[in-house]
Amino acid sequence: AQSVTQLDSQVPVFEEAPVELRCNYSSSVSVYLFWYVQYPNQGLQLLLKYLSGSTLVKGINGFEAEFNKSQTSFHLRKPSVHISDTAEYFCAVSPSGGSYIPTFGRGTSLIVHP
């Protein structure tokens, strides 16, 4: 089984500032890692994913994440946020074999202030 911890339930930040949303996971097997974004009253949209290869993954809307196996982390970063980035962000992990069913973290609410 695997679990995901998103350390911050809410992250307020000013527009054009950098942001990092933290995600740590635990798993007894090798994993795939995902970040999803949920805008108000919308579904979950895939931001980026790590399956294998380069540990730095670039996604949509200028986001990137780095897989750190030794620290079991997959933190999401953006160098300069916009008001439109205000949303709920979910980290998810799935085993890289077997059922592949992802486990989601509790989510981090990113609030971008003007």
Place this chain on the structure above:
Amino acid sequence: EPEVTQTPSHQVTQMGQEVILRCVPISNHLYFYWYRQILGQKVEFLVSFYNNEISEKSEIFDDQFSVERPDGSNFTLKIRSTKLEDSAMYFCAGSLANYGYTFGSGTRLTVV
């Protein structure tokens, strides 16, 4: 870009009533899922469906829940006798392979 369509967007039902939540997945997807998100809580896996049968289900998915894909297009989640604690956002998802799901925009179920 292809989308997963869920209807209705919001459903209110009385406790004890049956509800059917509907999803139209992307046509070439092979794996289908239902998740739920109780307000303020994390997204929880309910069930996965592949090759016209349930491939995995969580402990949340008890005998009150069922899924089917009756016509090869729609993918439905039925709750036989709703309880107050079934109030949540229900997300349908699909994937071509075993990862990288595409989620629908969800159905908000309110049980009163």
